[in-house]
Amino acid sequence: xxxxxxxxxxxxxxxxxxxxxxxxxxxxxxxxxxxxxxxxxxxxxxxxxxxxxxxxxxxxxxxxxxxxxxxxxxxxxxxxxxxxxxxxxxxxxxxxxxxxxxxxxxxxxxxxxxxxxxxxxxxxxxxxxxxxxxxxxxxxxxxxxxxxxxxxxxxxxxxxxxxxxxxxxxxxxxxxxxxxxxxxxxxxxxxxxxxxxxxxxxxxxxxxxxxxxxxxxxxxxxxxxxxxxxxxxxxxxxxxxxxxxxxxxxxxxxxxxxxxxxxxxxxxxxxxxxxxxxxxxxxxxxxxxxxxxxxxxxxxxxxxxxxxxxxxxxxxxxxxxxxxxxxxxxxxxxxxxxxxxxxxxxxxxxxxxxxxxxxxxxxxxxxxxxxxxxxxxxxxxxxxxxxxxxxxxxxxxxxxxxxxxxxxxxxxxxxxxxxxxxxxxxxxxxxxxxxxxxxxxxxxxxxxxxxxxxxxxxxxxxxxxxxxxxxxxxxxxxxxxxxxxxxxxxxxxxxxxxxxxxxxxxxxxxxxxxxxxxxxxxx
Numbered sequence: 162x163x164x165x166x167x168x169x170x171x172x173x174x175x176x177x178x179x180x181x182x183x184x185x186x187x188x189x190x191x192x193x194x195x196x197x198x199x200x201x202x203x204x205x206x207x208x209x210x211x212x213x214x215x216x217x218x219x220x221x222x223x224x225x226x227x228x229x230x231x232x233x234x235x236x237x238x239x240x241x242x243x244x245x246x247x248x249x250x251x252x253x254x255x256x257x258x259x260x261x262x263x264x265x266x267x268x269x270x271x272x273x274x275x276x277x278x279x280x281x282x283x284x285x286x287x288x289x290x291x292x293x294x295x296x297x298x299x300x301x302x303x304x305x306x307x308x309x310x311x312x313x314x315x316x317x318x319x320x321x322x323x324x325x326x327x328x329x330x331x332x333x334x335x336x337x338x339x340x341x342x343x344x345x346x347x348x349x350x351x352x353x354x355x356x357x358x359x360x361x362x363x364x365x366x367x368x369x370x371x372x373x374x375x376x377x378x379x380x381x382x383x384x385x386x387x388x389x390x391x392x393x394x395x396x397x398x399x400x401x402x403x404x405x406x407x408x409x410x411x412x413x414x415x416x417x418x419x420x421x422x423x424x425x426x427x428x429x430x431x432x433x434x435x436x437x438x439x440x441x442x443x444x445x446x447x448x449x450x451x452x453x454x455x456x457x458x459x460x461x462x463x464x465x466x467x468x469x470x471x472x473x474x475x476x477x478x479x480x481x482x483x484x485x486x487x488x489x490x491x492x493x494x495x496x497x498x499x500x501x502x503x504x505x506x507x508x509x510x511x512x513x514x515x516x517x518x519x520x521x522x523x524x525x526x527x528x529x530x531x532x533x534x535x536x537x538x539x540x541x542x543x544x545x546x547x548x549x550x551x552x553x554x555x556x557x558x559x560x561x562x563x564x565x566x567x568x569x570x571x572x573x574x575x576x577x578x579x580x581x582x583x584x585x586x587x588x589x590x591x592x593x594x595x596x597x598x599x600x601x602x603x604x605x606x607x608x609x610x611x612x613x614x615x616x617x618x619x620x621x622x623x624x625x626x627x628x629x630x631x632x633x634x635x636x637x638x639x640x641x642x643x644x645x646x647x648x649x650x651x652x653x654x655x656x657x658x659x660x661x662x663x664x665x666x667x668x669x670x671x672x673x674x675x676x677x678x679x680x681x682x683x684x
Contacts, residue, residue: 165344167237171350174198177362177389184536185227186406187396194389197231199312204235204667207310211266211288215240218264218327222246222255222273224374226397227293228303230382232268239342240266240319240384243326245373246337248272252279258329259284261539264337268292268303321345327538328375329470339538340471347379353496354384357479358414358442358465362389364435367415369395369403370663375475376444380467381416400424404433411437412432418663419448420601426455427600437464441481449594450489457486466575468492468569472553477501478567482559489515490591492559492567499530501563501580502552511549523560523570523585527552527577544552558584558585577606577614584616584646586667592642596635598624601664603657607650607674618648619655619670652677 178195192435194199213219219241221229229245236243244262246255255276255636258268259457270275271293281289281299290303304640325344329337354360357569366385370377385392393410395402398421408413417425420443422443441456444467456464463482469475478501480493495501505516518524529552536544558576559569570576577584586604592601600623606614620632627650636647641669658669 163319163344164348165237165285165319165321165323166325166347166383167234167319168233169333169342169348170201170237171198172385173389180362180389182386183230183392183472184410185394187394188227192227200560201231201234201238202312202314203307204231205238205309205315206313208235208266208304209239209315210310213239213241214421215319216242216324218242218244218262220244220246220259220262220264220267221373222248222267222269222277223292223437224248224270224272225368225394226270226292226396227373227394228268228270230392230394233378234385237319237325238315239317240323244325244329245378246329247373247660248371252276256280256283258337258339259287262327262329266290269300279420299571301427313670319344320514321348328373330471338540338543341535341538342375342474342532343535346372346474346534347383348488349498350379350476351384351387353476353498353532354380355388356385356497357476357481358384358440359600360384360388360390360414364388364390364413364475365393365407365411366390367393367395367403367410367412369398370418370421375471375632376418376467376469377416378533379474380444380476381442398424400428404428404435406431406531407435407438412436414440414442416442416444418471419443419452420659422448422456423452423600426452426459430459435460441463442467444476449591451591451595453485453489466493468567470553470555470557472534472547472555473528473530474534476532477528477530480566488566490568491562492566492569494529494567495528499528499532501526501528501561501567503527506558511546511554514550514552516552518560520561520563526555526557526567526569528551528555533649558601575605576610577604577616579606579609579612579614579616579645588617589618589642589646589648592636592639593618593620593632593648596627596632597629598622598631601657601668603667604648605667605670605674615649616646617650617652617653617674618653619657621654 174194178194182192182194182197196644219236221232223229233243250426266288268290291300291301292303297301321344326342327339329387358538394404440463443463464482464485467476469477477499504512512525590602593599601621603619607617609615658666
């Protein structure tokens with residue numbers, strides 16, 4: 162039997178036909194697995210009727226919706242390549258992806274319709290399917306297409322080595338690249354997550370992180386379906402609504418970026434019954450040790466961290482619930498069947514996988530494993546560089562301790578060199594994050610004539626009375642931060658720029674800082 166995403170869906174339907182599979186909160190629609198299978202088969206047949214063939218791309222440009230999940234499995238059944246697009250992208254960014262991926266069909270919703278309306282004329286060969294009411298003139302109704310199609314299973318042979326998805330990178334540094342994944346890779350990823358988070362058929366998961374990102378799609382949504390669990394789909398993250406759904410739907414487990422967990426903690430938790438919640442999975446960005454402690458103390462849950470990147474499916478390490486406090490701040494140990502190395506960075510090209518550094522010494526994180534991408538779509542040179550000698554070169558800086566735990570310090574591009582000393586922003590961020598008056602923080606380097614670079618802190622206040630002097634004194638008194646690492650400037654902002662997966666876009670902060678200081682504005 163060929164192990165594909167479509168096949169594991171069919172097996173779950175056979176095992177749990179009458180069990181609730183999903184609840185779309187926005188549309189108040191619930192499906193059992195049998196009912197959802199009919200919907201998936203209808204969409205699969207509708208796509209075939211549109212002329213979609215095996216290997217063709219089908220894109221979605223929506224927030225979290227039942228239709229996105231249905232498309233994922235319909236594509237898997239007919240051998241089409243699923244391409245979910247970041248709903249926060251603007252017209253030219255979406256146009257770039259459509260030009261690169263060349264999908265046959267694009268599904269989109271009302272919230273992003275103005276973006277599609279501005280670019281659709283450039284893509285006359287794409288069929289745009291609208292998932293809401295009052296379909297625009299240039300588009301076709303998704304639901305009319307699906308309702309007119311048959312529920313009969315499709316008979317297309319799909320192999321585990323066929324492509325299942327092209328996931329575009331989040332673009333924290335520039336234009337995104339399309340990461341190609343095969344069915345077998347993502348089935349492996351799902352199995353790893355099932356074991357690492359102890360998922361079972363009785364689990365009810367909340368989909369609140371973006372489904373277009375592989376952290377939610379491959380590490381949360383798919384694994385729950387793999388074991389026959391239930392999914393509650395929230396259109397987009399809203400702290401109060403998340404807490405309401407934990408209470409009403411008896412949510413047991415879900416994934417969220419650290420910034421989302423932090424936002425939940427700011428709510429009045431006593432207003433909700435959250436006893437059903439047993440485990441929180443987090444990733445996409447490091448969680449400050451102070452936030453780990455707060456989640457344990459205030460939410461009363463266990464935590465599991467996943468660290469990784471789109472190119473690896475994404476997870477390459479897990480920090481188990483037993484290690485959350487004793488190893489707070491670590492990314493965890495290598496996933497099953499994965500190998501991680503720390504190697505000396507090479508400024509002139511890809512790092513040499515054999516130039517291995519000893520425990521405790523920081524270098525570039527490279528990894529091998531069964532979930533590694535096939536490469537970047539239409540980017541042969543970039544693929545060869547990223548997968549040099551069979552290892553994925555992450556561009557992240559970190560080290561392995563004596564016990565084999567990975568500690569991620571920062572991106573190679575984010576490292577600050579001041580007076581010849583390497584400063585990793587995360588260690589400064591962790592110190593400031595522990596201050597009770599700080600809600601969010603990001604550290605970037607500012608060009609300095611004397612030192613090369615100096616440390617600048619962008620701070621979102623939790624306490625409006627917090628001052629630069631208070632934070633500077635906090636850093637001076639910290640036994641975790643050398644004096645040369647403390648910020649020399651503080652910029653107070655209302656929010657930090659993040660992409661939809663929760664990662665801070667430091668290139669945006671650098672641009673803001675450059676514009677600010679070029680005008681001679683004070684901190």
